[in-house]
Amino acid sequence: MMIIKEHMEARDFILTAVLAVITLSLFFIPTKFGSPSQFNTARVRAEILEVDNSTLEKFGIVTTGDQGLTMQITGGAFKGKIISGTNMLLGKMDMDKLFVQGDKALVTLTLNETKDSIISTQVVDHYRIRVELALLILFISLLIIYAGWTGVKAVVSFIFTAAAIWKILIPGFLIGIPPVLLSLCIVTAMTGVIVFLIGGISRMGLVAFLGAISGVGTTALLSLAFGSAFKIHGAVKPFAEALLYSGYPHLNLTAIFLAGIFIASSGAVMDIAMDIAAAMREVQEKHPAIGRTDLMVSGLRVGRAVVGTMTTTLLLAYSGGYTFVLMVFMAQGTPIINAFNLVYVSSEILHTLVGSFGLVLAAPLTAVFGGLLYVRQDQSVRPV
Structure with missing residues (x-):
């Protein structure tokens, strides 16, 4: 028994190390998007030394005009250099920022061809x-302090997910790969990494993976089916129209909007699949003689309790x-009927309900997979 445990721990460590290397490698994948002019720029941190608010005008709760800034670069090749810039306020509170002396700002520098001289500056926002x-x-x-080694594995899966989205999913959308197919592949990969990292390469991990993928697949099918019925287009989301005017009218x-539905719900589906898989494994280990049907019943009962709160979590x-x-x-x-018919409200209703379908179906499917994989032979028959 000790040898088996040590073997499993070694395998767990190797898997985590390999996935950590793969995760770091993803960050080195070049994306090569953007205009050629961006390659002669540098982004630096600067401290605001002086502000000039003489041209600002206040209209009610909004402020417009140009705020003059004198700044000192605090890092990079131009550290210590004093520069000036303009902070344009458009009267849009969700986009405007106002600086005071002592603030730190992120500044984009446009450089000459040899990159040894500053041509112009653009103040991006507060440095955060x-x-x-x-x-x-x-x-x-x-x-890590709370979960120990499991926490380390959770961190690896967290960073892997971020890298997969930023380095594979988003570039894939931009170059025109079919969004639903690409998203399904990425979600499947992320689910496998997260589930097998946390649950180990074991029957529990396999049960959770199969249950989660079943729920995500169901959500994908329902999003495609009901997306057209709701008559919702992808431009309902912020910055979608701006993306078309940025040189990507083919998207x-x-x-992409429909793919986002099952991407958004995949995390909750994984949670419920892992909860049920872990609970069923615990029951099976405490009662090795339990029959397949009895174990499935236990999984279904756990699933009912978890689904009851998880659907509200999505809402x-x-x-x-x-x-x-x-x-x-x-x-x-x-009127509430007007609100429910607005396209951006309807899109969130579609998100919530379709995502909840995946949760509800993932629970019994995980229980079925658990019964089939945890117990080799049915030993009892018992009604749910």
Whole structure:
């Protein structure tokens, strides 16, 4: 028994190490998007030394005009150099930013061909990278402290998912690979990495993987079926139209939108599949003589409890991003029937309901797979 345990731990370590290497390798995949002019630019951190607000005008709650800035570069080849720039305020609160003395800003420098002289500057926004990294490090540290080796594996799966989305999924969309097919392949790969990292290369991992993929596949089919019935196009999402005008008019925005439905719900589907697979394994290990049907019944009972809260989780996750829209509807007295027929509200209803279908079906399917794989021979027959 000790030898088997050591063998499994060694295999677990090797799998984690291999996937960590693959994850790091993904970040070195070149994307090569953007205009040629961007290759003669540098992005630096700068401290705001002085601000000139003399040309700013305030209209009610919005401010417009040009804010003059004097800045000192605090990193890179031009560290210490004093530069000036303009912060244009358009009167759009969701896009405008206002600087004060002492703030840190992210600045894009346009350089000459030899990259030894600055031609122009553009102030992007407040510099938030250090705070974001600090929050990420805090999250990773807490995860590892609490979960130990499982936490390390969770971090690897987390970074792998981010790398797969940024380096494979998004570039694949941009070059015109069929969005639904590409998304299914990426979600399958991510599900395999996450489930087998956390659950190990074991029957539990296989049960969770099969249950999760079944739920994701169901969600994909339903998104395609009901997407056309809802008459929702992909341009309903923010920045979708801007993408078309950025040199990508060939993109099928509707297919990308539909692919996003099962991508968004895949995490919750994985959760419920792993919960049921782990619970069934625990039952089977505590009661080795349990029959296949009895074990399936136990899995179904666990699934019922988990599904009851997980579907509400999806509703909260999606509606949370639309708090201000819902407040506007309430404040203006918009009839609920009008709100439900608006395209951006209908898109979230489609997201929530189709994603919930995947959850509900993933639970019993995982229980079935668990019964078939955990127990070799049925020993009892018992009604649900």
